Amino acid sequence: MSTNARSSSFNEASSEFRQHLPDLSIPRFTISKNQDAYEYADDFKKNHVPPWLHNLTETWKDLLQEPFTGVTTDGNLIPDLYKSENMGVSVRTICTAANKVLDLCTPEQKQKLQYPVNAREWRAWSNPEFLLRPFGLRLEDLPEDLATSILAVLEASFSPEGYQKALAAMRINHFLGEVCQVPKIMNKYSYNFLLFGEPSAQRAWGYVLYGHHLCLSVFFRGMYMIVSPTFTGAEPNIIDDGPGAGTEILHTEGKLGLQLMQSLPQQTKDQAQIFKLMRDPGMLQSGDLKVDRWNQDDQRHLCGAFRDNRIVPYEGTKVADMSSDQQQLILDIVEQFVLYLPQQAREMRKEQVRKHFSETWFCWIGGYGDHDPFYFRIQSPVIICEFDHHSGVFLTNKEPAKFHTHTIVRSPNGGDYGNAIRPEDERLM
Numbered sequence: 001m002s003t004n005a006r007s008s009s010f011n012e013a014s015s016e017f018r019q020h021l022p023d024l025s026i027p028r029f030t031i032s033k034n035q036d037a038y039e040y041a042d043d044f045k046k047n048h049v050p051p052w053l054h055n056l057t058e059t060w061k062d063l064l065q066e067p068f069t070g071v072t073t074d075g076n077l078i079p080d081l082y083k084s085e086n087m088g089v090s091v092r093t094i095c096t097a098a099n100k101v102l103d104l105c106t107p108e109q110k111q112k113l114q115y116p117v118n119a120r121e122w123r124a125w126s127n128p129e130f131l132l133r134p135f136g137l138r139l140e141d142l143p144e145d146l147a148t149s150i151l152a153v154l155e156a157s158f159s160p161e162g163y164q165k166a167l168a169a170m171r172i173n174h175f176l177g178e179v180c181q182v183p184k185i186m187n188k189y190s191y192n193f194l195l196f197g198e199p200s201a202q203r204a205w206g207y208v209l210y211g212h213h214l215c216l217s218v219f220f221r222g223m224y225m226i227v228s229p230t231f232t233g234a235e236p237n238i239i240d241d242g243p244g245a246g247t248e249i250l251h252t253e254g255k256l257g258l259q260l261m262q263s264l265p266q267q268t269k270d271q272a273q274i275f276k277l278m279r280d281p282g283m284l285q286s287g288d289l290k291v292d293r294w295n296q297d298d299q300r301h302l303c304g305a306f307r308d309n310r311i312v313p314y315e316g317t318k319v320a321d322m323s324s325d326q327q328q329l330i331l332d333i334v335e336q337f338v339l340y341l342p343q344q345a346r347e348m349r350k351e352q353v354r355k356h357f358s359e360t361w362f363c364w365i366g367g368y369g370d371h372d373p374f375y376f377r378i379q380s381p382v383i384i385c386e387f388d389h390h391s392g393v394f395l396t397n398k399e400p401a402k403f404h405t406h407t408i409v410r411s412p413n414g415g416d417y418g419n420a421i422r423p424e425d426e427r428l429m
Contacts, residue, residue, distance in 0.1 A: 011238065011248070011251070013371060013401065013402035013403060014236055014237050014238035014248065014251070014402060014403045015238060015240055015403075016401070016402075016403060017235075017236035017238075017395055017401075017403040017404075018240070020392055020395040020396045020397045020401075021179065021395065021396070022180060022394060022395065022396055024180065024181055029180060029181060029182065031043075032182050032185060033181045033182050035182075035184065035185065036184045036185070037131045037138070037140075037184065037185055037190060038131065038134070040129075040130065040131070040185050041130050041131040041132060041134075044130050044132075045132075052295070052296040052297065053128065053130070053296075053297055055289065056289055056295060056296075056297050056298075057126075057132060059289040059290055059306075060126070060305065060306040062290070063290070063306040063307070063308070063309070064120065064123060064124060064306055066308075066309055067429065068123065068308055068309065068417075068419060068427075068428040068429065069308075069309050069414065070308065070309065070411075070412055070413050070414035070415065070416055070419065070420075071303055071307070071308070071309065071310050071311075071312055071384065071410050071412040071413070071416070072309075072311055072312075072412060072413060073311065073312060073313050073314055073379075073412075074311060074313070075311050077413050077414055078381050078413045079413075081381055081382055081413050081414075081415065081420065082226075082382070082411070082413075082414075082415050082420040082421050083421065084221050084222060084224045084421045085223075085224055085348075086222070086223045086224070087223055087224055087225055087342075087344060087345035087348050088223065088342065088344035088345060089220065089223045089224070089225045089342060089344075089345055090156070090342070091201050091220055091222065091223055091225075092201050093156050094153065094156045094157050094199070094220065095199035095200065095201060096156075097149070097152045097153045097155075097156040097157075098153050098195065098199040098207070099199055100149050100152070101113070101146065101149045101150055101153060101195070102114075102195075102199075104143075104145060104146045104149055105137075105146065109137060109142075109146075112136060112137055113136055113137050113193070113194065113195050114195050114196075115135075115136075115194060115195070115196050116196070116197070117196045117197030117203075117204050117205055117206075117422075117426050118196075118422070118425075118426050118427060118428055118429060119196060119429070120428070120429045121133075121135050121136075121194055121196075121208075122194075122196060122206075122208060122217065122417050122428055123306070123308055123417070123428065125208055125210035125215040125217065125231075125305060126210065126215070126305040126306070127210070127211075127212065127213055127214075127215050127231045127233065127304065127305055127406075128212065128297070129185055129186055129190070129211075129212040131192070134192065135192060135194055136192045136193050136194035136195070136208075137150070137192065137193050137194075138189075138190070138191070138192050138193075139151075139189035139190070139191050139192075139193065140184075140187060140189035140190055142189075147189055150193045150209075151167075153207065154166055154209065154216075157218055157225075157227075157340075157342075158227075158340045158341070158342065159339065159340065159341060159342045159343055159346065161339055162339045162340035162341065162342075163340075165232065165249065165339055165340065166214060166216065166232075166340070168234075168247050168248075168249045169213055169214040169232055169233070169234060169249055170188045170189075170191065170214060171188060171239065171244045171247055172213070172234045172235075172236070172237070172238075172239060172244070172247060172249060173186050173187065173188065173190065173211070173212050173213055173214070173234075174186065174187045174188040174244075175239045175242065175244055175247075176235060176236070176394060177190075178242070179394075180394050186212055190211050190212060191209050191210060191211035191214065192208075192209070192210055192211060193207065193208070193209050194207060194208045194209075195207050196208070197426075200220075201222065202222055203221070204219070204220070204221040204418065204422050204423065204426050205219075205220055205221075206218050206219035206220055206417070206418065210231075213231070213232065213233035213234055213235070213406075214231070214232060214233075215229070215230065215231040215232075215305070216230050216340065217229050217230065217416070217417055218340075219417055219418030220418075221418060221421060221422070224418070224421065225341065225342075225345050226411060226415065226417075226418050227338070227340045227341055227409075228409050228410060228411040228415060228416050228417070229303070229308075229408065229409060229410050229411075229416050229417075230337075230340065230407075230408065230409045231304060231305065231406070231407070231408050232249070232250065232406075232407050233250070233390075233404075233405055233406040233407065234249045234250055234404070234405055235390070235392070235393060235394060235395060235403070235404040235405075236395065236403040236404065237249050237250050237251065237402075237403055237404070237405045238251075238403065249405075250387075250405040250407055252336050253333060253336045253337065253387055253405075253407060254387060254389075254402070254405065256329060256332050256333045256336065257333060257374070257376045257387055258368065258370075258374070259329060260326060260329040260330070260333070260362070261364050261368045261374075261376065262368055263325070263326055263329070264317075264322070264326065268317050268321070268322075269364075269368065271316060271317040272316045272317045272362055272363055272364045273316075273363075273364045273365070273368070274315045274316055274363045274364065274365060275365045275366075276366070276367070277365075277366070278299075278300065278365060278366045278373060278374075278375070278389075278399070278400045279294055279299075280365070299375075299388060299390055299391070299400070299406075300365055300375040300388045301375070301386045301388045301406055301408055302377075302386065303384055303386055303408050303410045304406075304408055308416060312379065312384065312412075314361040314379060315361060315363040315377070315379075316361050316362050316363025316364065316377075317361065317362055317363070318358075318360070318361055318362075319357050319360040319361065319362055319378075319380075320357050320358045320360070322362075327354075327357060330353075330357075330360070330362065330378060331350050331353065331354060333378060333385065334349075334350055334353050334378065334383065334385060335350060337383075337385040337407065337409050338350070338383075338409065349383075352382050352383075353380060353382060353383050356380040356381050356382055357380075359380055359381055360378065360379065360380035361377075361378075361379050361380070362376065362377070362378055362379075363376065363377050363379075364376045366389075366400070371402075373389035373399070373400040373401055373402055374387075374389060375387065375388045375389065379412075381412060381413055382411060382412070382413070382415065383409070383410070383411060383412070384408070384409070384410040384411075384412055385407070385408070385409055386406075386407065386408040386409075386410075387405070387406075387407050388400075388405070388406045388407075389401060389402055389404065389405060390404040390405070390406055391404070392404060
């Protein structure tokens with residue numbers, strides 16, 4: 001399949017979301033269109049609707065109380081995988097942008113915004129539209145100059161292309177809010193921002209931004225930077241109308257993943273394809289949401305919100321057994337998943353991944369035809385990249401479709417939130 005044909009298939013599949021627009025006359029939308037984010041969340045907490053998500057959020061409460069260790073393959077951390085090094089990050093520029101936010105805050109806002117550098121709130125992010133934990137400052141509640149100064153912190157931190165990726169996720173969230181007529185629940189500013197520690201060119205500090213389909217954990221120590229965990233998603237993953245028409249997100253990751261899978265020899269395809277169906281009877285679905293292989297919110301991905309300590313065994317086929325061209329595709333996919341990092345830091349991160357190719361695995365769920373929805377995961381001691389096509393949450397498709405995408409990055413073995421390189425007294429709770 002050519003690159004142009006693959007691109008066309010993704011764009012066509014994304015545009016199909018118009019066939020699955022919701023009925024806005026049902027109570028779900030007639031009620032929520034008049035609610036703000038806080039009223040909407042209060043309704044959820046009171047009425048437990050949808051029940052499957054309420055059950056999951058109860059599990060999240062338990063998971064958050066666990067001391068942080070990190071994602072592993074067997075419950076045992078591999079030590080000494082991460083080191084504090086000069087990644088060429090313009091940390092002084094980022095500190096200046098963060099300090100401008102603090103300067104614009106009232107004392108009350110500053111108190112809401114800042115947390116100790118090892119605070120558990122690092123781990124309290126979540127990606128549904130429900131504002132379950134209103135920590136930090138919510139951008140839509142702020143004066144425009146303060147909200148844009150927070151975005152300026154992201155812009156100073158990220159590569160230009162990574163910053164545009166974040167803006168695209170926020171823009172598409174706004175678009176979905178317009179399509180569903182719930183603009184006070186989903187808009188370009190429906191995100192919370194938390195600052196940990198004091199912005200510093202030497203000491204550990206960082207920030208988290210989280211909301212519907214965009215959750216970014218950004219840690220600095222000197223000129224070392226890691227953006228992990230991240231959750232970037234979209235429903236739909238394309239804007240086909242209005243001021244943002246033409247915006248698309250997460251297509252490249254999907255095209256490259258499909259290209260890699262289709263390029264594998266049949267025997268390797270069979271090894272990589274751990275389940276043939278997107279909700280396969282072979283997936284553990286016991287009702288214990290801490291360990292199940294599938295649930296209605298996460299669906300196939302394993303390392304989302306509150307899964308900081310999950311045990312995720314290797315599955316699929318080894319990257320070391322792939323051809324050099326296929327291994328390059330692995331790095332090209334990783335590039336898209338770590339796109340938020342500035343260029344030098346991104347190249348160093350990819351080199352770290354490459355050095356662990358002998359311990360890197362690739363797995364696949366679903367079909368691998370041009371129009372099939374799918375899941376894939378790249379997993380090594382130093383990175384996990386998950387890509388998943390989902391069924392509808394606001395759109396009505398009951399089966400996974402290419403116009404609803406979730407992606408996740410984790411740094412296993414304690415690398416998330418920069419924990420592996422923190423001083424002992426600044427480790428996460």
